[in-house]
Amino acid sequence: QVQLVESGGGLVQAGGSLRLSCTASASGRTFSGYTMGWFRQAPGKERESVAAISRSGTSTWYAGSVKDRFTISRDNAKNMVYLQMNSQKPEDTAVYYCAATTKTNIFSSTVAYDYWGQGTQVTVSS
Numbered sequence: 001q002v003q004l005v006e007s008g009g010g011l012v013q014a015g016g017s018l019r020l021s022c023t024a025s026a027s028g029r030t031f032s033g034y035t036m037g038w039f040r041q042a043p044g045k046e047r048e049s050v051a052a053i054s055r056s057g058t059s060t061w062y063a064g065s066v067k068d069r070f071t072i073s074r075d076n077a078k079n080m081v082y083l084q085m086n087s088q089k090p091e092d093t094a095v096y097y098c099a100a101t102t103k104t105n106i107f108s109s110t111v112a113y114d115y116w117g118q119g120t121q122v123t124v125s126s
Helices: none
Strands: 002-007 010-013 018-026 035-041 048-053 060-062 070-075 080-085 094-101 120-125
Touching (some): 018 035, 018 120, 035 070, 035 080, 048 070, 048 080, 060 070
Parallel strands (some): 010 120
Antiparallel strands (some): 048 060, 070 080
């Protein structure tokens, strides 16, 4: 089992940057045993996948809408996963969630993930 806590959200102007962090507390399985993902949900919309990273951190996946602007990374020694968001747009405004799955491959579907954080609000003003 793993508990996830996101931080780093806030208000940023369009074109600005934010870095989200997710702290994991794992029991029974080390943090490096989880594939990690970032998701977001805007008001009135379904939760969507933003990025995912493999257990070792060597493989990543990005949604087309954030590719070349966002970067996912992880530090297994610190039980942390990060989302660096650059060149932000108003449409990036959403609650951002960190998620973990024991499945091996990188998954972009919400149903593939077993554990979720509470989310952190990101608001991008125009």
